[in-house]
Amino acid sequence: MKTQCPECKTIQTVPDIYAGKKVKCPSCKKPFTAQKYEDIVLAAQKPVESLPPMPSLSSLPNGTWLNVLGILFIIFSVLFNFFYNKNLGYESAINHVWGGNNSYSEAEIFLIKTIISGITFIGILFGFIFISVGSLIRAINANTSRKEISKKS
Numbered sequence: 001m002k003t004q005c006p007e008c009k010t011i012q013t014v015p016d017i018y019a020g021k022k023v024k025c026p027s028c029k030k031p032f033t034a035q036k037y038e039d040i041v042l043a044a045q046k047p048v049e050s051l052p053p054m055p056s057l058s059s060l061p062n063g064t065w066l067n068v069l070g071i072l073f074i075i076f077s078v079l080f081n082f083f084y085n086k087n088l089g090y091e092s093a094i095n096h097v098w099g100g101n102n103s104y105s106e107a108e109i110f111l112i113k114t115i116i117s118g119i120t121f122i123g124i125l126f127g128f129i130f131i132s133v134g135s136l137i138r139a140i141n142a143n144t145s146r147k148e149i150s151k152k153s
Contacts, residue, residue, distance in 0.1 A: 003034045066134025070127040077123025
């Protein structure tokens with residue numbers, strides 16, 4: 001019978017009595033279990049198990065929690081900006097960052113204003129992204145539910 005070494009891939013002929021037994025490859029000297037070459041080829045040609053099916057879109061979680069998270073991001077961002085602008089002022093914000101010196105250059109005040117505005121903008125942006133994704137998920141779920149209902153009737 002013909003068999004193939006799994007290490008060096010050389011094909012050898014061995015007596016049929018060695019089928020299923022350990023033999024040593026004459027080329028690479030590694031031991032392996034002798035199998036019929038035809039069985040090896042057929043095993044290699046077997047189709048690979050397919051991937052599990054994709055879940056239906058109706059199994060996606062409800063997007064309401066993303067809407068709530070987005071609204072919270074927007075609220076906290078606006079409150080953060082209001083807190084530093086109105087209640088503490090930018091100079092107090094600088095005191096939080098750099099320490100207690102009360103004389104600040106215009107560059108330092110501009111920098112802290114930019115940082116606070118940037119944090120506020122990013123928070124509001126993430127809020128709108130969360131709201132949009134949550135609404136999209138809810139719309140997909142609603143559309144999928146309508147299709148499934150129409151298929152049943």
